Amino acid sequence: MTKQEIFDKIGSIIEDRFEVEHDKVTNDLNFRTDLDADSIDFVEFIMELEDTFGAEISDDDAEKLNTIGQVVDYVYDHQETAE
Amino acid sequence: MxxxxxxxxxxxxxxxxxxxxxxxxxxxxxxxxxxxxxxxxxxxxxxxxxxxxxxxxxxxxxxxxxxxxxxxxxxxxxxxxxxxxxxxxxxxxxxxxxxxxxxxxxxxxxxxxxxxxDRPGLTTTLPVVTGDATGSFTMLDVGANADYKLTNLEQFAVLGNFYGQTVMGIEKPKVGLLNNGTEADKGDKVHRAAFEQLSSMENINFIGNVESRELLNGAADVVVTDGFTGNATLKAIEGTALSMLSLIRSKIMASTKAKMGYVLSRNAFHEVGQVMDYSKHGGAVLLxxxxxxxxxxxxxxxxxxxxxxxxxxxxxxxxxxxxxxxxxxxxxxxxxxxxx
Structure with missing residues (x-):
């Protein structure tokens, strides 16, 4: 999957889950500061990512993910390791 | 199923x-x-x-x-x-x-x-003990969420109303908001706003604020509360019931006259035990x-x-x-x- 494809999938999850407008979804969007999200929202989001991409994201790794760009890179890197 | x-x-x-x-x-x-x-x-x-x-x-x-x-x-x-x-x-x-x-x-x-x-509500059913009543009431949220917003209370009212109708079989359940007084202006900012909001919802039979002291008297069929207050209230109810039973038991055992009185009123005590038996009310549902x-x-x-x-x-x-x-x-x- 290309980074753009991963970005598109994550973008649609964010739009749906956090009711964010399409043009606000950028690589710099920060889940912890730019969205009205608490720790429960974040765990739900991480688990949806795991379901969508079939990769396990450890709690330690999840704590380091703050922006869409970081999640895209994370999924991209772990997908390459898996192949 | x-x-x-x-x-x-x-x-x-x-x-x-x-x-x-x-x-x-x-x-x-x-x-x-x-x-x-x-x-x-x-x-x-x-x-x-x-x-x-x-x-x-x-x-x-x-x-x-x-x-x-x-x-x-x-x-x-x-x-x-x-x-x-x-x-x-x-x-x-x-x-x-x-x-x-x-x-x-x-x-x-x-x-x-x-x-x-936005957030599920932990829902429990407790007995109504007034007079000959053998009914029960439903309360949510009793502890799934420690923090809350107005929208959570609104949604708990809707969820509780559905539960009252479909599971408890009450056509128009009386929905009350747990508060520290019955007047509309009681409570913190969110509870005052919740009173307004629930009053305006046509699909629920909102009866206003209810106090915790009236819950076991059947003040409402569905009690809406935030998880922090609901959990504290639930534990206070359970704790008070157990403490009262223990106090009564110790006073009965303390004198021969009281023991004789117990023998005569044993059936009444047994019936109280049946009403308060939480095992009959099932479990807590995450709605x-x-x-x-x-x-x-x-x-x-x-x-x-x-x-x-x-x-x-x-x-x-x-x-x-x-x-x-x-x-x-x-x-x-x-x-x-x-x-x-």
């Missing part, structure tokens, strides 16, 4: 859980059970496998495990596997007597919220999720497990979840149309 059972949850698991499930199997011919736990151990306890499937779960989430971390890391645990069965549509309800936090986390993160519901999630006391014995299955039977048979999903879908469609 199929029920996914965490056979390893609770102080008396798996023995009492399995025994309770067999009682429920005999009582409800349309119920099928999946028991999640170490296969050989569970198999040795089941006396008749009719409508009982044993599904191997290699690990157990212990009472002391940190809930969210345990649910995310112990993928082969009885709680996670049972919740996954509901998520994947292989079961209609998930039942456990185990680690409450883990059951809530599994419900929330694995089964997931109904679209349109607002895409499947039925029911948690019973950790100390549950077979009879409580059986009674909780009766409650789950009612929840599933009434179509509560599907009705709730449809309501919030309609509400969203109406909001979207209004925005256009």
């Amino acid at each position: 199929k029920i996914a059972v965490d056979a390893m949850g609770g102080d008396n698991a798996p023995e009492e859980i399995v025994k309770g499930i067999e009682l429920a199997r005999d009582a409800y011919p349309d119920m099928e059970f999946q028991l999640y736990g170490p296969k050989e151990r569970i198999q040795a306890l089941v006396t008749n496998e009719e409508r009982i499937e044993i599904v191997h779960a290699a690990s157990v989430i212990a009472m002391e495990d940190e809930p969210v971390r345990a649910v995310r890391s112990k993928k082969d645990s009885s709680i996670v596997l049972a919740a996954t069965a509901v998520k994947e549509g292989r079961a209609d309800a998930f039942f456990s007597a185990g680690n409450t936090g883990a059951v809530l986390a599994a419900g929330l993160f694995i089964i997931g919220r109904i679209k349109g519901i 607002g999720l895409k499947g039925a999630v029911v948690k019973t006391h950790g100390s549950a014995k077979a009879e409580t497990v059986r009674n909780t299955m009766g409650q789950i039977h009612q929840i599933v048979a009434s179509g509560l979840i599907a009705k709730t999903v449809a309501y919030f879908e309609d509400a969203k469609a109406t909001t979207t149309d209004a925005e256009k």
Whole structure:
């Protein structure tokens, strides 16, 4: 999957889950500061990512993910390791 | 209907859980059970496998495990596997007597919220004890969320109203907001706003604020509260009841006259015990999720497990979840149309 494809999938999850407008979804969007999200929202989001991409994201790794760009890179890197 | 059972949850698991499930199997011919736990151990306890499937779960989430971390890391645990069965549509309800936090986390993160519901509410049923009353009332949220917003209270009112109608069988349940006084201006900012909001909702029969001292007198059929207050109230009710019983017992034992009086009024004491017996009221339901999630006391014995299955039977048979999903879908469609 290309980074753009991963970005598109994550973008649609964010739009749906956090009711964010399409043009606000950028690589710099920060889940912890730019969205009205608490720790429960974040765990739900991480688990949806795991379901969508079939990769396990450890709690330690999840704590380091703050922006869409970081999640895209994370999924991209772990997908390459898996192949 | 199929029920996914965490056979390893609770102080008396798996023995009492399995025994309770067999009682429920005999009582409800349309119920099928999946028991999640170490296969050989569970198999040795089941006396008749009719409508009982044993599904191997290699690990157990212990009472002391940190809930969210345990649910995310112990993928082969009885709680996670049972919740996954509901998520994947292989079961209609998930039942456990185990680690409450883990059951809530599994419900929330694995089964997931109904679209349109921000936070699920932990819902419990308690007895109404006034006079000859043999009824009960339902209260939510009793501890799924420590923090809350106005929208959560609104949604709890809707969820509780559905529960009152479909599971408790009350046509127009009296919905009350738990507050520190009955007047409209009582409470913090959110509770004052919630009073206004619930008053304007045409689809619920809102009767205003209710005080905790009136709950057991049947002030409302559905009591709406935030999780912090609800949990504190529930524990105060349970604690007061137990303390009163202990005080009465100690006073009876302290004198011969009182003991003689007890002998004469023993039946009345027995009836009080029957009314207050929480095992008859089943378990706490996590409302607002895409499947039925029911948690019973950790100390549950077979009879409580059986009674909780009766409650789950009612929840599933009434179509509560599907009705709730449809309501919030309609509400969203109406909001979207209004925005256009």
